[in-house]
Amino acid sequence: MNSSNETTIGIVADARRRESAPALRSQLFRAEREANWRELETLLALLDGGQSARKLSPEALLRLPVLYRAALSSLSVARAISLDANLLRYLESLATRAHLMLHGRRRPPSGAFVRYFMETFPRSVRSISGVVLFAIALIAAGVIAGYALTAEDADHFFAFVDEGLAKGRTPWANPEDLRLTLYDSAEGYSLEAFAFELFVRNAGIGLLSIMIGVIGGVFVALLLFVNGAMLGAMWAAFANADLGLEFAAWVLPHGVTELLAIALCGAAGLALGRALLFPGAMTRLDALAAVGPRVGRVALGAMLLFAIAAVIEGLFRQQVQDLNIRLLVFGGTLVAWLTYFIWAGRTGGAHAVGARR
């Protein structure tokens, strides 16, 4: 059936191999490397199955990157020479899985948590320092406006403060009653419960203001201003009863941390809103993506600030009644946060100078 002048294709004789041995180039290629692929597959299956990398033998861990690079090179070669679709699919999947395992996510090294708070978080805050300062300024403007307007005419008070929130603490309240609200220890209230509740409420507001930033930064700005105005109006109500300093000493020890956290969340929201509204030379999506991870890091840190504020508010405030100590804590936290956000994680800091010799 095959006349002699017909070219027979398909069997390329290879003298060194037995008749049953592979003869196609793609077959030789596969025969040479299949063991490596299978080994990588086994390792990946172990790691995928929730086996932590620590439980693998050191040899296996060392083999992983070697096998990964071998699989990548196999994939490149297979793309060039092989027409076996299943083989190509397999190598593509194997290389992808190995890539994700090795490059997809670095397991946070030990000390990642500390480094986050000593370097990453303050740096991320500084990287959006413009909006952070703007957010703080908005809150401050709110406080001033709320204070000034309420001091001028007490009727303005309820324009800023919700009646339920005021709980009788109004410009018309009896000064002695107002004083009591600043100094009574939490009338049979569980302090831990109070701290939990404060955290949940404040962190919720913080997350909300970041989300609102995506809808449009204007609302965040409004939220910050209104929050500030509420505080200012309250302050005016207490100042009206000659309790201005006492109120400050009551609200500011935790207030510094809490307001800062709110400002950070607001700034995060504003940064997102700004990227959407004023992307500059970038496309809106690029601008959004450029600021995204920084916003994420700031948000995470702000949550910790809320937790610290809640602990101070829930535990400390109710138990320490002394005005001077309260003011001292206020000053202390203020200086501590300023120092932290301005200098922490700077390579040019004092200790880093020493490190550079």
Added chain:
Amino acid sequence: MSAHALDAQILTPEDVILNLKVAPWHARLVAFLLDGAFMTLVVVLLVLVLLEFYPLAFTDYPHLPTQEEKLAVTALKFVGFMMTKFYFIFFEVKWSGQTPGKRLLGLRVTMQDGSTLETGSIVARNLTRDLETIFPIAALLSPASLGLEGGFQIVLFLVWLIALSCIPLMNSHHYRLGDLIAKTMVIRLPRAELLADLSGTQPANGADGKEDDGTKDHGLRFTREQLSHYGAEELHVLEDVLRFHDDDASPGGALVTNVAGRIATRTGWTTANEALATRLSDQTFAQEFLTAFYRAQRAHLEELLRRGGRTG
């Protein structure tokens, strides 16, 4: 092999392009619903445990709540808050871009450019989750809970919220708002199995014991002329038929005999081998024929590929 519309390509540090499969939106929705169900389940369990110890915890108290009761309820609120707000962040950080729901469906978060997934990006992509899920539902069911008043305000806000949560349906990579902010995407983890080479690496070592040497050498040879009719695409279709559809039926009988008949006619093999061609209606022989043809065709095309020729 043209790039599928749902492929996302990334460049590895080793300069190899990998083709990732973007997760379809319905798989992501199911994963999200599963995660939501897990969360709800845990919260419900916590509430049940709480009610077991403090049956009056959530009622209008006939008495003033004790410290203990207050602590228990607020602790539950706290746990609930942490669970719902940090569930996704926690698992995606811990499980390298997977949550229980994503793991069940074989999905995973990666960066759009294939770089390392950082914690900041994970947090960023989850910041807007409530906005995309709970808010539209809340706005639909109870606008007052979002502080919305008046029909016009509600409609405006609702349209905006629903538009935001429909973003994944409106782009080819199914990015949701959080993905756009964090430059992440969700892919389907590839799970391909390496099957035996169809071109037969072990024809004589007993794997196919029932075939003796006689059947193997029916003279199923193909000339260069006969192999010039098909390209790589057709070869892959044939591979598919041989691997997964060898038992399928087609309108004219078994699929393999049908395909074998067509190939034999088209390539002109039938006219060159009339004696053997009569046996093509036999399923076993048709399969042998196709396997031999596949091997010859692949060898031919790979040879062309090696010489820099076209295989399409």
